[in-house]
Amino acid sequence: MVNDLAERARTLRKHVVHLAADSPGAHVGGSMSVVEILTTLYFDGVLRVDPADPARPGRDRLIFSKGHSSAAYYAALAEAGFFPVSELDTYKKTGSRLAGHPHTGVPGVELATGSLGHGLPVGVGLAMAAQAQGLPSRVFVIVGDGECQEGSVWEAAMAAAHYQLDNLVVIVDRNGIQEDGPTEEIMALEPFADKWRAFGWATVEVDGHDVGELSNVLHEVPLTWSRPTAIIAKTVKGKGLSFSENTNAWHYGHLSADLKQQALQELGGAS
Amino acid sequence: MSLDTWVSEHGTSSRTTCRVAQLDLARSDDRVYSLENDLALPSVPFGKEFPDRYRQIGIAEANLLGVASGLAQSGRIPYVNTFAVFASMRACEQMRVDLSYPKANVKVVGYYTGLSGGFAGPTHHCTEDIAVTTALPGFTVLSPADAYEAYLATQAAASVEGPVYLRASRGDTPMVYSSEYPFEIGKAVTLCEGSDVTIIATGCLVVPRAVEVASRLASRGISCRVLNMHTLKPLDVPAIVAAARETGLIVTYEDHNLLGGLGSAVAAVVLENEPVPVLRFGVPDVFCTRSDEYEEILDLYGLGVHDVYEAVMRRLR
Numbered sequence: 136m137v138n139d140l141a142e143r144a145r146t147l148r149k150h151v152v153h154l155a156a157d158s159p160g161a162h163v164g165g166s167m168s169v170v171e172i173l174t175t176l177y178f179d180g181v182l183r184v185d186p187a188d189p190a191r192p193g194r195d196r197l198i199f200s201k202g203h204s205s206a207a208y209y210a211a212l213a214e215a216g217f218f219p220v221s222e223l224d225t226y227k228k229t230g231s232r233l234a235g236h237p238h239t240g241v242p243g244v245e246l247a248t249g250s251l252g253h254g255l256p257v258g259v260g261l262a263m264a265a266q267a268q269g270l271p272s273r274v275f276v277i278v279g280d281g282e283c284q285e286g287s288v289w290e291a292a293m294a295a296a297h298y299q300l301d302n303l304v305v306i307v308d309r310n311g312i313q314e315d316g317p318t319e320e321i322m323a324l325e326p327f328a329d330k331w332r333a334f335g336w337a338t339v340e341v342d343g344h345d346v347g348e349l350s351n352v353l354h355e356v357p358l359t360w361s362r363p364t365a366i367i368a369k370t371v372k373g374k375g376l377s378f379s380e381n382t383n384a385w386h387y388g389h390l391s392a393d394l395k396q397q398a399l400q401e402l403g404g405a406s
Numbered sequence: 407m408s409l410d411t412w413v414s415e416h417g418t419s420s421r422t423t424c425r426v427a428q429l430d431l432a433r434s435d436d437r438v439y440s441l442e443n444d445l446a447l448p449s450v451p452f453g454k455e456f457p458d459r460y461r462q463i464g465i466a467e468a469n470l471l472g473v474a475s476g477l478a479q480s481g482r483i484p485y486v487n488t489f490a491v492f493a494s495m496r497a498c499e500q501m502r503v504d505l506s507y508p509k510a511n512v513k514v515v516g517y518y519t520g521l522s523g524g525f526a527g528p529t530h531h532c533t534e535d536i537a538v539t540t541a542l543p544g545f546t547v548l549s550p551a552d553a554y555e556a557y558l559a560t561q562a563a564a565s566v567e568g569p570v571y572l573r574a575s576r577g578d579t580p581m582v583y584s585s586e587y588p589f590e591i592g593k594a595v596t597l598c599e600g601s602d603v604t605i606i607a608t609g610c611l612v613v614p615r616a617v618e619v620a621s622r623l624a625s626r627g628i629s630c631r632v633l634n635m636h637t638l639k640p641l642d643v644p645a646i647v648a649a650a651r652e653t654g655l656i657v658t659y660e661d662h663n664l665l666g667g668l669g670s671a672v673a674a675v676v677l678e679n680e681p682v683p684v685l686r687f688g689v690p691d692v693f694c695t696r697s698d699e700y701e702e703i704l705d706l707y708g709l710g711v712h713d714v715y716e717a718v719m720r721r722l723r
Contacts, residue, residue, distance in 0.1 A: 192481075239508055245479075247507050250499060256469040257504055260476020260484075267458050268480075287500075290469035298461075 140346040143214070144174045148375045148402050150210035150223055155388065156395035158227040161235075163385045165279060166207035168310040168343070168370040172277060173211040175349040182275070186216035189242050193270050196261050198246050200254020201279035201308060202236045203387075209233055209241070217243030252285030254278060255305060259291045262303040262363075273302045273356070281313030284322045289334065292363075296335025301357035304364045305336070308343065310372035314386045331365040343368025376401055407586045409554055418581055420556035420574040420610060424515050425450040427560035428485045432456050438564065439477055443470050443488040445517070467492045471500035471514075478510040483564055490516030490532035490573060494539055505569040506542040512570075513563040519549075519573035520609055520661030521689070521707075524700040526576075528693040537666025539571040540639045546591060547639040549573040551613035552582040555636060558589035566591065575610035576700070582613050582634065594642040600631030603718055604649035607659040608635045608668050611700060612709070616659050619714045628722060635668060643675050650680035655721060657685045659714060661704060664688040685717055 147170045155161035176182050176197060183195045199208045206226070213220045218241070225231035232240050236249025246257055258276040265272040282288065295303050309327065311318055318324050331338040337359035341348045349368065356364045372386075373379030376398050379388075390398060416423050425440070429452045432438040439459045440452045446462065453460035463470040467488060474484040486493065493501065493516040505512050516535060523530035539547045546566050550556040556574055563570040582597065594606075597613070598620045607616035613634050620630035631653055633645055650656055656676055658669035669686030676684055687709055694703055704710060 247503060250503050252468070253472060253500065253503055256472020256500070257476040257479070259469065260473035260478075261480055262476070263461065263473065264477045264480030264482050287466075287468035287472065290466035291472065294463060294466070294469055294473065297464075 137347045140174050140179055140350070143178045144170050144346065145402055146214060147174060147207055147210045149399060151206045152390060152395055152398040152402065154206040154210070154223060154226045156390035156392070157224065160387055160389035161206040162203040162387050163206070163379050164312065164372040164383065165201060165204035165308065165310065165386065167374045167376065167379060168372050169201065169204050169207050169277065169308045170374065171344045171346050171349055172306055172308060172368055173207055175346050175353055176275060177211050177215045179346070179350045179353070181353045184243070186243065189217060193272050195272055196245050196258070196274045198248070198254040198258050198274065198276040199237060199244070200248050200251070200276055201282055202248030205235060205237050208237055212241070212243040215243070251279070251282040252287040255288050255291035258303055259295050259300065262295070262300040263298060265302055266298070266300060273304065275304045275306060277306045277308065280307055280309045280311065280318050280324060280327070281321070283307065283324055292331065292334040292336065295363040299361040300363045301359070301361050304356050304366065306366045306368055308370055309367050310370040312372040312381065312383050312386070314383060316383055328367050331367070335362060336365040337362040338365040338367065340367045340369060343370035344374060409581070409584055409586065412554065413581065416553065416557070418553045418578045420550065420553050420579070421517050421576060422447060422450060423553040423557040424560045424572065424574050425452065425487065427557045428452060429455065431561055431564055432459060435483065435564070437481065437483045439482050439484040441470060441474055441484055441486045443467060443492065445488060467497040468500050471497045472504050474512040475504035475508065475510045478512045479508065484512050486512060486514045488514070488516060489530065490519035490535045491530060493571070494532065494535035498538055501539070502542055506544050509544050509568045511567060513560070513572065514570065515560065515572045515574050517574045518576045520575070521694055521703045522576040522610065522661070522700050524576065524703060525697045527697060528695055531694055533661065533663045533689045534666070535571070535573060536638055536662045536668065540671070544568050545639060546570045546637070548591065548636060549608045549638055550610070550636050551608070551634045552579060552610055554581065554583050555589060559636065562589055562591050573609060579610035580614040582617065592637045592640045592642055594645040595634040595636065596631065597634050598630060598632040600629040601653055602629045602722065603655040603657060604631040604633060604653045605657045605659055605714070606633045606635050606646065606649065606668065606672055608638065609661055611704065612659050612661050615711050615714070618711045619718070622711070622715050623718060626719070628718070630718070638668060638671065641671055641675065643679070646672055646675045647679045650676050650682045654682050656682060657687065657714065657718060659687045659709070661709060662688055663691055665691055683721070685721065687714055
């Protein structure tokens with residue numbers, strides 16, 4: 136199963152390469168870092184969603200709050216069956232619904248994101264409604280680490296603990312680098328896990344590229360009854376490509392034909 | 407039916423009656439929630455009666471609007487109670503991204519609108535909310551004229567599928583209505599018939615002043631129509647065009663910035679459909695820094711009954 140998931144992750148990364156090469160550009164760094172998180176959620180039976188009926192009542196919700204990493208998100212949605220994989224070719228093209236930042240016109244997208252700091256507050260509302268109605272629905276919110284510089288994230292963190300929303304899970308893509316540089320240089324987040332703990336969240340740190348580790352945690356939530364769960368997934372920005380790893384230079388960019396070829400070779404694919 | 411009993415029970419403050427309306431709605435519709443921003447009113451026991459549908463969010467407006475959006479996207483009908491200035495500007499982008507874009511079925515009640523904050527000072531006045539909220543696609547924007555209409559508007563908001571912003575006043579304001587009437591979103595109310603001039607007014611305290619202006623004009627033989635424009639979006643275009651055609655002079659009257667408010671909207675409609683002179687009364691693009699009662703502040707900024715009366719007399723003389 137882990138091997139299957141690793142193969143899924145490789146497929147998503149290849150899609151990201153295509154999208155960044157065949158469009159004006161994509162947020163390569165944050166897309167590559169979030170791949171295993173998306174893979175585990177969609178392809179390891181964590182998310183209870185139905186691509187044939189994306190609005191099914193009582194479904195789990197995934198809010199992809201770091202919407203700029205749409206290349207990876209669209210790749211996951213397409214591979215999961217929310218829309219045809221061939222549609223990925225229209226990414227950012229004239230007339231396409233696959234805009235640079237996701238919106239609810241795309242099947243499977245629960246919230247228009249890209250403006251940072253919106254996902255967690257809305258997630259709190261969704262979790263609150265499910266809790267009040269006694270529904271089994273869980274809410275997963277993927278946020279970027281730089282995004283956690285937004286005050287609204289912490290307003291929501293406070294409210295989620297206050298209302299004991301143990302059906303709410305935040306997954307932080309802790310790749311350590313934001314657009315202008317390392318998070319700890321731009322606006323330090325550490326001690327990051329302690330911050331979530333102090334806000335009342337059951338908090339765990341995992342290797343965000345280890346699908347086995349992610350799978351174990353995600354199948355186990357809530358980690359503590361009556362507390363929301365924070366998963367700090369330690370990741371590598373631009374993971375998988377020698378030239379994009381651990382640099383903000385590929386936060387956003389267009390891949391030339393040569394780089395595309397190199398990237399696909401490094402990922403171990405011919406397509 | 408006379409409103410005497412209703413008023414003696416609920417009073418003349420929109421701050422109370424908007425919440426009473428939410429409580430009454432909640433009794434017949436279990437989708438209705440009431441959210442508070444640390445500005446709740448203990449006299450309206452929503453939280454006691456429906457603890458599971460009452461949510462105190464604390465002093466955190468971005469989260470407040472986001473939570474409301476999440477509730478709405480789960481089929482709930484959340485009412486958000488906060489101050490107009492916080493809803494329309496502090497959490498403006500949440501109004502846009504989390505409410506307007508997804509057409510979230512959230513009802514935002516913004517108290518202390520206009521200059522009704524009075525002595526609370528400029529941080530608590532809100533003379534920009536019409537401009538902000540009417541520019542958000544899909545929003546319905548309501549601006550009732552007294553505490554009774556505020557009750558009706560709050561209830562009517564639930565019948566709209568999509569986001570609603572309701573401008574609510576701070577304290578007691580004069581009653582415009584003395585008997586029950588059917589409130590209809592998007593349909594201006596003709597409070598006085600008239601043929602020489604039309605005053606189009608919106609909001610508590612301002613609409614009753616418009617009626618007073620009309621009554622003074624009547625004593626000088628001038629027939630003044632008064633429209634209570636309680637819905638700013640969608641605007642009642644037919645009523646405005648008819649007023650322009652039939653009376654030939656339009657006066658707008660609001661406690662909002664002259665830029666981007668009722669006056670701007672009405673002037674655009676008149677210009678496009680039935681060009682006649684338009685006189686606009688509103689806040690002249692300034693902050694009000696004087697601590698005073700609501701009534702006094704309106705007078706100070708040229709929004710007194712006498713100011714409007716004199717301007718109409720000058721124009722018609």
